[in-house]
Amino acid sequence: MRIWQPEYECMDRGHLMDLQLERLQAAVDRVYQRVPFYREAFSRLKLHPRDIRSLEDLPLLPFTTKADLRESYPYGMFAVPLREVVRIHSSSGTTGKPTVVGYTRSDLATWSDLVARFLTAGGVTSEDVVQISFGYGLFTGGFGLHYGAERIGASVIPVSAGNTQRQIMIMQDFKTTALVCTPTYALYLSEVMAEMNIDPHTLCLRVGLFGSEPWSENMRQQIEERLGILATDNYGLSEIIGPGVAGECEQKDGLHLFEDHFLPEVIDPESGEVLPHGREGELVLTTLTKEAFPLIRYRTGDITSLNPAPCRCGRTLVRMSRVFGRTDDMLIIRGVNVYPSQIEQVLLEMDGTLPHYQIIVDRKGALDMLEVRVEVSEKIFFDEMKKQRALVEKIEERLRSVLGLSAQIKLVEPRSIERFEGKARRVVDRRKL
Amino acid sequence: MKVKQISVFLENRAGRLAEVTTILGREGINIRALSLADTSDFGILRLIVNDPLKAARVLREAGFTLGETEVLAVEVPDRPGGLGEILSLLHAAGMNVEYMYAFVERSSDNAVIIFRFDDLDQAIRVLQEKGVTILEGQTVYSL
Numbered sequence: 001m002r003i004w005q006p007e008y009e010c011m012d013r014g015h016l017m018d019l020q021l022e023r024l025q026a027a028v029d030r031v032y033q034r035v036p037f038y039r040e041a042f043s044r045l046k047l048h049p050r051d052i053r054s055l056e057d058l059p060l061l062p063f064t065t066k067a068d069l070r071e072s073y074p075y076g077m078f079a080v081p082l083r084e085v086v087r088i089h090s091s092s093g094t095t096g097k098p099t100v101v102g103y104t105r106s107d108l109a110t111w112s113d114l115v116a117r118f119l120t121a122g123g124v125t126s127e128d129v130v131q132i133s134f135g136y137g138l139f140t141g142g143f144g145l146h147y148g149a150e151r152i153g154a155s156v157i158p159v160s161a162g163n164t165q166r167q168i169m170i171m172q173d174f175k176t177t178a179l180v181c182t183p184t185y186a187l188y189l190s191e192v193m194a195e196m197n198i199d200p201h202t203l204c205l206r207v208g209l210f211g212s213e214p215w216s217e218n219m220r221q222q223i224e225e226r227l228g229i230l231a232t233d234n235y236g237l238s239e240i241i242g243p244g245v246a247g248e249c250e251q252k253d254g255l256h257l258f259e260d261h262f263l264p265e266v267i268d269p270e271s272g273e274v275l276p277h278g279r280e281g282e283l284v285l286t287t288l289t290k291e292a293f294p295l296i297r298y299r300t301g302d303i304t305s306l307n308p309a310p311c312r313c314g315r316t317l318v319r320m321s322r323v324f325g326r327t328d329d330m331l332i333i334r335g336v337n338v339y340p341s342q343i344e345q346v347l348l349e350m351d352g353t354l355p356h357y358q359i360i361v362d363r364k365g366a367l368d369m370l371e372v373r374v375e376v377s378e379k380i381f382f383d384e385m386k387k388q389r390a391l392v393e394k395i396e397e398r399l400r401s402v403l404g405l406s407a408q409i410k411l412v413e414p415r416s417i418e419r420f421e422g423k424a425r426r427v428v429d430r431r432k433l
Numbered sequence: 434m435k436v437k438q439i440s441v442f443l444e445n446r447a448g449r450l451a452e453v454t455t456i457l458g459r460e461g462i463n464i465r466a467l468s469l470a471d472t473s474d475f476g477i478l479r480l481i482v483n484d485p486l487k488a489a490r491v492l493r494e495a496g497f498t499l500g501e502t503e504v505l506a507v508e509v510p511d512r513p514g515g516l517g518e519i520l521s522l523l524h525a526a527g528m529n530v531e532y533m534y535a536f537v538e539r540s541s542d543n544a545v546i547i548f549r550f551d552d553l554d555q556a557i558r559v560l561q562e563k564g565v566t567i568l569e570g571q572t573v574y575s576l
Contacts, residue, residue, distance in 0.1 A: 378499060378500065381440075
């Protein structure tokens with residue numbers, strides 16, 4: 001079993017903590033000098049970078065939230081001038097303004113190595129043919145995996161997302177050995193193969209590296225059985241770096257969190273109090289080495305727990321459990337972040353009042369389906385079918401452009417959506433992960 | 434000249450149409466004509482009743498989403514080609530029929546067709562010029 005950077009990934013904890021402290025102090029000093037947002041936030045707390053004397057002082061630092069990032073749109077949180085930024089990415093569909101993130105040349109080098117770490121941990125070597133079926137573009141998934149796989153020296157096929165039959169043809173003809181996509185797309189690929197009468201076991205596929213949406217042990221088993229591969233999970237978010245924050249090894253026993261670059265904490269999302277290892281809570285990350293877009297104590301909104309015990313694979317970095325869920329109402333549908341408030345905005349556009357509605361997420365086969373039920377009021381009811389259907393199509397069209405994925409509108413009778421203490425239950429997630 | 438029509442939004446599930454007609458029956462409201470346009474998810478029920486105001490009130494009270502529209506009731510000779518003649522002259526006048534449905538009068542040789550136009554007044558002018566009989570609302574409610 002290979003390890004990409006054993007000098008870091010297998011570091012003994014004492015040395016690791018020295019390295020973390022040194023990097024943390026430098027990072028705190030850098031944001032204080034260069035990012036007005038942090039200088040102000042530190043001043044409000046009467047905090048100076050030199051107050052951070054040990055890793056235990058981390059909770060003295062202020063949190064950074066998604067809202068802070070939105071307010072600094074587009075470049076307010078950058079710690080370097082744009083001439084030093086060589087790449088810009090942006091978060092997938094979010095409410096209002098997206099989050100813009102930047103990378104210096106050195107950030108990109110770090111990113112490639114971190115992706116190379118989890119690809120190696122998941123069994124990818126320079127001998128592999130890696131098919132990347134994540135979208136290429138502002139989304140960090142495609143390019144992140146691309147550069148990491150190239151760093152390893154694998155043969156990279158940048159197919160990008162979509163066109164499933166073509167994906168399968170390439171998989172057959174180019175003799176793909178490693179597949180990179182979302183876990184639901186992997187399952188969908190297996191279904192389409194079945195329809196095309198292609199036995200996945202006749203392909204060269206060996207491993208799959210899946211991420212960018214929550215999944216379960218049950219889904220892993222299905223994917224592994226149907227495609228005949230080893231499937232591993234990886235984790236990341238564009239605000240921190242993209243994919244490459246953590247990833248599983250072949251032991252499939254938690255995701256190795258690359259804590260020489262990202263200092264993790266798990267907090268109680270209500271009180272903000274730091275929880276001991278093993279307890280479930282919100283993951284908070286501080287970037288230790290990022291140059292262009294450093295973040296201090298960023299609240300990820302993802303629920304997980306940390307396990308500091310060394311892994312059987314030899315890596316000593318702390319392991320995070322699979323992400324159990326979210327602290328906010330964000331849904332991840334086909335890899336895209338969806339907030340109910342985005343759907344609300346579209347519905348409000350219809351006639352200025354918000355109808356009673358309900359968002360239903362379900363999984364048909366391997367694909368996530370988004371349905372929005374809307375109670376029909378007299379303002380949006382027509383006696384002509386043509387007009388009624390035009391309204392439905394208009395909302396669907398708007399949702400597609402706002403969310404970046406298709407949703408089905410279902411008109412229902414007034415009072416047919418169940419109410420809970422007078423309020424309709426807004427989101428029903430029927431997916432069984 | 435104009436006839437009040439009530440339209441009701443119905444989800445496409447068992448028993449919804451029965452529910453509407455039961456409520457109307459209980460309130461002593463008689464249905465003169467109806468049509469149902471539907472998709473796999475929902476339907477639009479259109480009704481001509483003897484007491485449109487009361488019907489609208491009781492259905493709203495029962496929680497239905499309603500629309501009230503004005504339509505025309507046109508008398509068409511109850512013989513082959515009767516409807517065709519009317520549609521041809523509407524077409525020749527450039528009038529677009531949004532939808533239509535029919536019912537047969539019990540005590541005459543005429544059929545009654547309910548028409549929905551975008552421009553009702555223009556349609557009235559065209560039909561009257563051609564000598565087509567348009568029934569008064571009160572006549573239709575009590576047919």
